[in-house]
Amino acid sequence: MIETPSPISGFRHALRLRRLVGAVWLVSMAVFLPAQLVVNLAAGATRADLPARSLPPGDSILILVELIRPVAGPLALALISGGLALIAWSVLWHGGIVRWWFGAGATRVRLSEILGHGVVWWWRYARLVLVAVTVTAAMLAAIWLALESLIHTAERTGAGGRSGFLVAVGLVRTAVVLIVCGLSTLRGAWLLGESGRRSAVVAWLRGLGASLRQPIRSLFTLVLWAVPGLALLALPVLVEGPTAELTLLLAWLGSTFCWVALYLSFAPRELSEEWYRRMQERATTRPAQPPEPSDGYVTQRFPTQQ
Secondary structure, X not given: OOOOOOHHHHHHHHHHOHHHHHHHXXXXXXXXXXXXXXXXXXXXXXXXOOOOOOOOHHHHHHHHHHHHHHHHXXXXXXXXXXXXXXXXXXXXXXXXXXXXXXHHOOOOOOXXXXXXXXXXXXHHHHHHHHHHHHHHHHHHHHHHHHHHHHHHHHHHOOOHHHHHHHHHHHHHHHHHHHHHHHHHHHHHHHHHOOOOOOOHHHHHHHHHHHHHHOHHHHHHHHHHHHHHXXXXXXXXXXXXXXXXXXXXHHHHHHHHHHHHHHXXXXXXXXXXXXXXHHHHHHHHHOOOOOOOOOOOOOOOOOOOOO
């Protein structure tokens, strides 16, 4: 089903799924604890020698770089493993929400049920992520390879002043590709949850078509939730002192709520009779499973058995 996204509906359903929001928040914080532990171990002995007064921003960055340099390898490993774990977790709860929504989404909310559905449908939604990443990477590579060729041509012909303009054009095109591919993946995730649908490629392409048919409303919904979500992630950088850690936790929680609400904003608000009819037709057209062969065992304990 293709419907108009509704930020109000996404906000309401995110409040309803507050337990899921809390779970996403806790797991997303926990996957990066090893990286934080590496930084704390590297900087713990040096922090005691720093002056009590606040340092200029430039000096703080230089000190942080010098502290991290000896543990760059373990820190990179912790960040990469945390990023992969976060992607796997995101695929899990995204698929779980869709399956729960099309099943018992209107009657009850059970976190264990949502996560259980996510485990069953994990590979289906992992394929959708692979399709989205592949298409996005291919389009970005084509854009920047073409721009690199244009920049080299401009430099050879003495029009090097156009290089800055070409780079700006590349950045704009990159933003457009990321937005379009992101919207296509959001819509494709809900289309992939329709009964009988298995192809992640078809779901993603249908999501692309739906986004292009409703560009203004889709972009408005994305901006409405993505801007505060990103702003909350950047907020802890501006806060110093004893409240910095508390601000980080609360800002991350608010950002998590925004991302869950964004995903739910594209959910079908009502499953129409046409949708039920189409799902029943798909179910009836599936080939029936052959009955299991009998083993021919007969007993005389039951007189009615022949």
